Amino acid sequence: MKDRETIAYRTVAFTTGFVLMTFELVAARMLAPTIGTSIFVWTNVLGIIMAALALGYWLGGRLADKRKEDLDIVWLLFAVAASIIFVLIAGSSIIELGLIFFRDARWQGLFVATFLFGAPSLLLGMTSPYLAKLAVSSTKTTGNAVAGLSTANAVGSILGTFATGFILFGLIGGYTILLVLIVLTVAASWLVAPKELLKPRLVVSAITIVAAVVSIAHPARDGIVIDTAAARYIIREGTWSDGREVRTLIAGPRGAQSAIYLDGSDELVFWYKQQMSAVMRRLHGVDDEFRVLILGGGAFTLPDYFARHFPNAQIDVVEIDPELFNIAQRYFNVEDWSNMNVYGEDARGFVNRGGNGEKYDFILVGVSHDIAMPWQFVTREFGEAVRKMLVDDGVVAVNLIAAETGGCGQLFDAVYGAYASAFAHRYLIREDVAPERLANTVLLLSRQEKPEMGIAPLDREIDAVYTDRFAPIEHLLLQCHR
Numbered sequence: 001m002k003d004r005e006t007i008a009y010r011t012v013a014f015t016t017g018f019v020l021m022t023f024e025l026v027a028a029r030m031l032a033p034t035i036g037t038s039i040f041v042w043t044n045v046l047g048i049i050m051a052a053l054a055l056g057y058w059l060g061g062r063l064a065d066k067r068k069e070d071l072d073i074v075w076l077l078f079a080v081a082a083s084i085i086f087v088l089i090a091g092s093s094i095i096e097l098g099l100i101f102f103r104d105a106r107w108q109g110l111f112v113a114t115f116l117f118g119a120p121s122l123l124l125g126m127t128s129p130y131l132a133k134l135a136v137s138s139t140k141t142t143g144n145a146v147a148g149l150s151t152a153n154a155v156g157s158i159l160g161t162f163a164t165g166f167i168l169f170g171l172i173g174g175y176t177i178l179l180v181l182i183v184l185t186v187a188a189s190w191l192v193a194p195k196e197l198l199k200p201r202l203v204v205s206a207i208t209i210v211a212a213v214v215s216i217a218h219p220a221r222d223g224i225v226i227d228t229a230a231a232r233y234i235i236r237e238g239t240w241s242d243g244r245e246v247r248t249l250i251a252g253p254r255g256a257q258s259a260i261y262l263d264g265s266d267e268l269v270f271w272y273k274q275q276m277s278a279v280m281r282r283l284h285g286v287d288d289e290f291r292v293l294i295l296g297g298g299a300f301t302l303p304d305y306f307a308r309h310f311p312n313a314q315i316d317v318v319e320i321d322p323e324l325f326n327i328a329q330r331y332f333n334v335e336d337w338s339n340m341n342v343y344g345e346d347a348r349g350f351v352n353r354g355g356n357g358e359k360y361d362f363i364l365v366g367v368s369h370d371i372a373m374p375w376q377f378v379t380r381e382f383g384e385a386v387r388k389m390l391v392d393d394g395v396v397a398v399n400l401i402a403a404e405t406g407g408c409g410q411l412f413d414a415v416y417g418a419y420a421s422a423f424a425h426r427y428l429i430r431e432d433v434a435p436e437r438l439a440n441t442v443l444l445l446s447r448q449e450k451p452e453m454g455i456a457p458l459d460r461e462i463d464a465v466y467t468d469r470f471a472p473i474e475h476l477l478l479q480c481h482r
Contacts, residue, residue: 006145008191009135010152012073012127015188016080017156019181020124022164023084024049026174027117030087032232033250034095035108038474044109049121056125063126064133070193073134074201076127077189081182081208083119088178088215091116105478128153165229170323173227175216182212223250224331230321235331237262240269247331249299258299260332266305271431272399273302275442276364279397280306282453283362287312291358293389294318295347295377296366300328307337315340316356318347348376351385359391365398373400375471378414382468383422387447395450396423398443404435408480410464412441414473417465419445426458438480 028037028045035041063072098112128149135145168177186205223236234250240259246269248256259269268274284290289312294303297319307315315337319325322344328334343350347367363386367377376382386396398419402412420426423445432439444455466472 006135006148009131010148011191012077012188013131013149013152014156015184016124016127017153017158018160018163019080019156019185020049020053020121021157021160022168022177022181023117023120023124025161025164025169026177027087027113029169029174029227029232030091030116031095031109031112033234033252034099035105035112036252037231038105038477040106040474040478041109044106044113045117048110048113048117052118052121053125056122056127057129059122060126061129064130068133070134071196073127073130073192074189076123076130077185078204078208080120080123080127081185081212083123084178084182084185085208085212085215087116087120088175088212169227170229173225174232175225179212179216183209226327228321228323228327230323233324233327235327249327249332258301258328258332260299260301266308266333268301268305270440272440272442273305275429276302276397276399277305277309279395279442279444279453279455280310280362283395283450284310284313286310289313290361292316293355293360293363294366295351295364296368297324297328297342298366299332300325300334300342301332302364302366303340304328304332304334304337307340308335311339313339316343316358316360317341318343318345318350318355320344320346348382351382351389355389358389359394360389361391361394363390363394363396365396368400373415373473375466375473376468378418378466378473379468379471380418380421380465383419386419387422390447393448394446395453396445398445400441400443401438402441403438403480404430404460406436408438411473411476411480413462413464414466414471414476416443416460417462419443420460420462421465423447425449426460427453427455428458428460429455 024045027049028042031037031041031045094115095112098108102108102111131149132146135149136142137145164177168180172180186208189201189205223234226233226235231251235247236250237245237247240246240261245262246259247262249258251257261267261269268277280292286309288310291314292306294315294317297303297317300317300319303315303317306313317340319342322342325334325342325344329336365377365386367373390396396419398415400412400415402408402415404412425446425448427444427450429442429444430439431441444450444453449457
């Protein structure tokens with residue numbers, strides 16, 4: 001009998017470890033489309049979960065000192081399941097409140113993480129000391145009993161981390177993963193004292209599972225939500241600023257990353273893509289043979305446009321999320337062109353190794369997430385690596401959203417410095433002519449003068465050049481939004 005109890009307690013410890021780490025990864029994913037994926041988001045998610053766990057350990061220890069009832073673990077596990085159901089039901093509303101109450105991404109993340117992720121973590125923490133109390137039958141075997149529980153919990157955490165990151169996100173969405181966690185938690189509750197209070201537990205289990213299924217069965221009000229192994233995307237339809245109906249892909253908190261018109265037109269919707277296309281047409285004829293490298297595919301609307309309108313050009317696209325191309329084909333009318341190659345890998349790694357050994361006539365850097373590039377694309381080393389992949393008379397086009405002066409000026413200087421330090425000739429196109437306003441901007445760089453682009457050279461000193469050792473881009477972004 002004792003061996004059965006030991007196996008049951010360790011299996012529960014394994015399950016709670018699995019649930020905790022999987023929940024942690026899903027929690028961060030839930031915030032990505034609205035608050036972002038910055039270091040601030042991860043700091044809040046990890047910090048709140050660890051703080052809640054610590055409080056849970058303390059409360060669980062206090063409870064274990066006063067009681068020793070197997071059913072307490074059962075009800076704790078049911079409470080964990082109920083708290084995850086709350087996340088499913090109230091998640092969108094809590095996130096919206098965070099965006100309403102705070103402008104600073106740090107406080108947004110802290111608010112949302114506290115109210116959504118604190119309770120499940122606290123309750124999971126409470127199970128550990130209580131399981132230890134139940135598992136210890138003699139002071140002579142205390143070490144073995146606690147070590148067995150700790151090992152089972154750690155193995156569950158490890159498996160949860162790798163299974164979620166490598167498998168689950170690629171198979172099912174985040175909300176469905178939470179449903180799986182609820183089912184696992186309810187199932188684990190039946191390992192402890194399975195014959196006690198049989199009918200009430202059956203009723204509670206049934207209500208819990210039904211509530212979980214219903215909470216993810218209702219249509220998503222945000223549009224079509226798609227989880228991949230790399231990110232969460234929202235696909236919406238609506239009216240664009242020109243009055244035309246569009247379908248958009250959203251992967252960050254401040255607007256769409258890609259869009260197409262729904263009237264069948266293949267016109268480019270975004271201003272910066274229109275400008276990049278215009279520059280390319282000034283440099284190359286539609287029948288010319290040349291090579292284009294696009295870093296960051298998005299919904300592949302720009303690569304698709306180039307492959308369609310420049311049939312003799314070779315278009316290479318590097319996109320860290322290989323599933324995006326399938327999404328683009330399904331929702332954004334993107335075709336699998338013979339003159340378009342897609343590389344499903346990180347753009348920085350691709351550039352660092354020199355790509356596929358080819359040099360390009362036109363390199364487009366569109367790796368911005370929200371309004372900021374990831375820090376590794378705003379360093380001197382990256383700018384130099386891009387220059388090595390460019391032919392002598394080639395052009396690099398960098399898309400960014402920035403202002404040239406004011407709080408956002410430092411962000412612009414960081415991006416500008418990373419590329420300008422590698423190229424002697426620089427040009428700038430801004431959607432808004434006022435330099436102090438945050439606006440879409442296309443930075444063009446080349447080794448040789450390019451008067452044929454019809455753009456005045458940019459005469460601006462390089463004030464900041466960050467390196468792979470130090471590039472505080474997210475802190476500059478924070479200054480931009482104060």
